[in-house]
Amino acid sequence: MFKVYGMSTSGNCHKVRMVLEALKLPYAWNEIDTRSGTTRTPEFLAKNPNGKLPLLEIDSGVYLAESNAIIFYLAEGTPLLPNARLERAQVLQWLFFEQYSHEPYIAVARFLRRFHPDPGSQRALTDSKMDGGYRALAVMEQQLERGPFFVGERYTIADIALYAYTHVADEGGFDLNRFLCVRSWLARVEAQPGHVSMR
């Protein structure tokens, strides 16, 4: 059985839960609050030298880090990941877009506003995340004008990866009102069998 080390309020961790639930795979969830310092202990660093969540224990002592590598691993051979070479690469394109052009703005703004002990002190940093976040949302909107999901007209881990922080983007101060295609896509993701929300 898979064991997940994760924090339930983290979108990166939530992606892993979404895939496990959608695929009805049995798993144990080991809840960790990163603010407790647990991910910086020698015990945890022996499992993941980069000291980050989520972390998947595949077998005794066999660990896989990085949320998008984990969901790719779990989805291999299932309908959540296309078999065709180009479509697989397109899924990866959106996974890397998510980690480089989306998460550092939308997830970080949400973290600062919702979880920082003194959000007011972080105002300038939070504000500096808005342009990049809106740029990412505009790129998503443009893609979703062409089809119901990000790759190949079907629900894949590209949708799951991008859903994780987009559905709570308002907590980072982002207004999704003008992103009509993004909003109807969020609803389509939420209608998938086995869907779990983060709130």
Add this chain to the structure above:
Amino acid sequence: MFKVYGMSTSGNCHKVRMVLEALKLPYAWNEIDTRSGTTRTPEFLAKNPNGKLPLLEIDSGVYLAESNAIIFYLAEGTPLLPNARLERAQVLQWLFFEQYSHEPYIAVARFLRRFHPDPGSQRALTDSKMDGGYRALAVMEQQLERGPFFVGERYTIADIALYAYTHVADEGGFDLNRFLCVRSWLARVEAQPGHVSMR
């Protein structure tokens, strides 16, 4: 024949060249200087709505963005990407590590010091990148204490992705002297058939 839109001084673009050269695949290189504004023109945005390099044209009108998605695509079915499910996911783990925990520090510090029109004005931002960059190098060092390459004891696209900005980390102000395993790994990468350096 593949067509690459790239900037030769960019490590992200250089990854694509390294894979194409290692695999002896024919390609045309379309040199673009991002500072010229070309990647923000309607023509380029029609090819890649995220406005970034590198971009691979696979077929007429079929584009793939994100350096690490491109090199995964090119390496499928070759010795540069393992077939085993766990090893493939481990390669992806390092590709996501590179884009999230390495590039935003080491590549950005290099960009600010070497390519910014007024590097002195960016000193505080450059300095803020040092801790994260050294953390990434320490994680790499720890992994390379265990084996000659990042995954499965052989040369893969995980090595290529991490080589791209590590071999020019000094241009970002990073001192690799104490990272003995990283330094011997750089030499091993440089000894691979078809190796091309960025300088």
